[in-house]
Amino acid sequence: MTKLPAILSRLDTDLDASLSRLSSWLEIPSIGTDPAFNAQTRAAAEWLRADLESLGFKAELRETGGHPVVLAHRPKPGAPHALFYGHYDVQPVDPLNLWDTDPFKPVVRELAPGRKVISARGACDDKGQVMTFIEAVRATLAETGDLPIGLTILVEGEEESGSVNLPGYIKANAAELKADYALVCDTGMWDRETPLITSTLRGMVYQEVTLTAADRDLHSGLFGGAAANPIHILAKILAEIHDETGRITIPGFYEGVHEPTNAQKAEWADLNLTEAEFLGQIGLKHSIGEKGRMLIEQIQSRPTCDVNGIWGGYTGEGSKTVIPGQTSAKVSFRLVGDQDPAKIAAAFQQFIRDRLPEDVTAEFISHSGSPALAVPVDSPVLQKARKALADEWGGRVVSIGSGGSIPVGGDFKRTLGIDTLFVGFGLDDDRVHSPNEKYDLSSFHKGQRSWARILQALGS
Structure with a gap:
C-alpha cells in the first residue's frame, strides 16, 4: 500500500490525458445494434485491444457469432485473479435532432458552477466506465511496474443487443476465463457524493x-x-x-423470497428515499407498490x-x-x-x-x-471494496440491490462459479440511452482513484 499515494497523484496529474484517451474512443461510433456500423464497431474493439496491449497485456480480438470480444490477460502467479467485464458497443443516437452537440464529437461542458461533464454517446454506458477502471490500471503499472492481482479483461460488443453470443463464449472458454471473482463497472452511485456497491440484482x-x-x-x-x-x-x-x-x-x-435483515432495513431506512424525490422526477407523486414496504424495498x-x-x-x-x-x-x-x-x-x-x-x-x-443474483454481504471482496470506497469518498458507502438485471453476473456465477463485484460511478441524470448522454468528470476522476484503491485492497 506504500505506493498508493503515488498512484493517486499520477491519476490527478494525468486526468487531462485520460480524458483525451476516452475522447478518442468515444469518437468511434460503435453502434453494435446497427449493421451499418459494423466496421466502426470493430474499430472500437481494435482501439481498446491496442490500448491494453500498450499496457503490457496479452490482448487480442476473439471472434463470436457477432461482434468480437476484446480479451486481455495479465497473470500474476500466487496472487488472486480477477475477471473485469465491460462493453464497447453503444446505443443508437436517434433522435439526432435532440442532441445539443454531435454525439460522436465528445465535449467537456459545465452543467453548473464546479460541475463539469463529458458529453457523447457511450460517455457513461459503457466506455467511460470501462476507462475509469483501465486508467487505474495504467497508473498502477506506471508507478509500480506491476499489478497487485492477476487480471483478465473481457469487453464485449453486443451488450446493447442482449449479449446474444456472450453466454456461449463464456461457456466455451471457461477454463481460460477462470478467476477468483469478477469486477463490473456498469452500475451507478447513490448520488454525486455517495458511492454504491450493487449487492443484488433482480x-x-x-x-x-x-x-x-x-x-x-x-x-x-x-x-x-x-x-x-x-x-x-x-x-x-x-x-x-x-x-x-x-x-x-x-x-x-x-x-424463495427472503426478508431482509434488520441491519439491512436500518441501512435502507437511513437513505430516506421519498416518493417526492424518486417519483417526482417523472411527474408522479404516489407509489403503487406493496403496502407496508419502504419505497427503497x-x-x-x-x-x-x-x-x-x-x-x-x-x-x-x-x-x-x-x-x-x-x-x-x-x-x-x-x-x-x-x-x-x-x-x-x-x-x-x-x-x-x-x-x-x-x-x-x-x-x-x-x-x-x-434468476436473481446476490453477493454475500460478508464477502471479503465486497468488504475490501467498501473500505476502499469509504477511504476515497470520505463518507458512507451504500450497499443495496439493483432493480434491473445485469445478466452477465448470472453467467459468471453459473458457468464460472464466481461472484461479481458491481461498482460503478454513473448517475441518475447521465441520460443513458437518451440524447445528450454524459459522464461527470468527478465520476471519471474519483472513479479512477476508487479503482486504484480497490485494486490495492484486493491484492493485500
Whole structure:
C-alpha cells in the first residue's frame, strides 16, 4: 500500500490525458445494434485491444457469432485473479435532432458552477466506465511496474443487443476465463457524493400471451353481447394479478423470497428515499407498490410484475366497430432471492389458463428467464471494496440491490462459479440511452482513484 499515494497523484496529474484517451474512443461510433456500423464497431474493439496491449497485456480480438470480444490477460502467479467485464458497443443516437452537440464529437461542458461533464454517446454506458477502471490500471503499472492481482479483461460488443453470443463464449472458454471473482463497472452511485456497491440484482421472466376467441374480427353490432371479447378477458385477468395491497396473487409466486435483515432495513431506512424525490422526477407523486414496504424495498428487493404492452382489435385513426378475434400482451416479472424463473413462468401461464372462459384459448412465448443474483454481504471482496470506497469518498458507502438485471453476473456465477463485484460511478441524470448522454468528470476522476484503491485492497 506504500505506493498508493503515488498512484493517486499520477491519476490527478494525468486526468487531462485520460480524458483525451476516452475522447478518442468515444469518437468511434460503435453502434453494435446497427449493421451499418459494423466496421466502426470493430474499430472500437481494435482501439481498446491496442490500448491494453500498450499496457503490457496479452490482448487480442476473439471472434463470436457477432461482434468480437476484446480479451486481455495479465497473470500474476500466487496472487488472486480477477475477471473485469465491460462493453464497447453503444446505443443508437436517434433522435439526432435532440442532441445539443454531435454525439460522436465528445465535449467537456459545465452543467453548473464546479460541475463539469463529458458529453457523447457511450460517455457513461459503457466506455467511460470501462476507462475509469483501465486508467487505474495504467497508473498502477506506471508507478509500480506491476499489478497487485492477476487480471483478465473481457469487453464485449453486443451488450446493447442482449449479449446474444456472450453466454456461449463464456461457456466455451471457461477454463481460460477462470478467476477468483469478477469486477463490473456498469452500475451507478447513490448520488454525486455517495458511492454504491450493487449487492443484488433482480432476475427476469418475460412472457408474451395471446388469447384467441372467434376465428376472425367480428362486427360489434352483430355479435356484441354474445361473442367473447378477448381484450375484455385478458384485461380482467391481468388486473387480477395484483390484489388491493399490491401483492402478486399468482400461487407460489413468493416462494424463495427472503426478508431482509434488520441491519439491512436500518441501512435502507437511513437513505430516506421519498416518493417526492424518486417519483417526482417523472411527474408522479404516489407509489403503487406493496403496502407496508419502504419505497427503497419496492424498487430493489421485492419481486414485481408489469404489463409492458397490450394490443388487439382496431387501433388506427377514426372508428372501426369490431370485436377482435385475438389480443396479446407482454408481461415481465422481476425476481429476487431464490425465485425460480421456470416455476414463475409456468405459474403465470397456469394463472391465465385457469381464468379462461369456454371458447377462448391461450398461447405463450417465453422470451427470457434468469434468476436473481446476490453477493454475500460478508464477502471479503465486497468488504475490501467498501473500505476502499469509504477511504476515497470520505463518507458512507451504500450497499443495496439493483432493480434491473445485469445478466452477465448470472453467467459468471453459473458457468464460472464466481461472484461479481458491481461498482460503478454513473448517475441518475447521465441520460443513458437518451440524447445528450454524459459522464461527470468527478465520476471519471474519483472513479479512477476508487479503482486504484480497490485494486490495492484486493491484492493485500
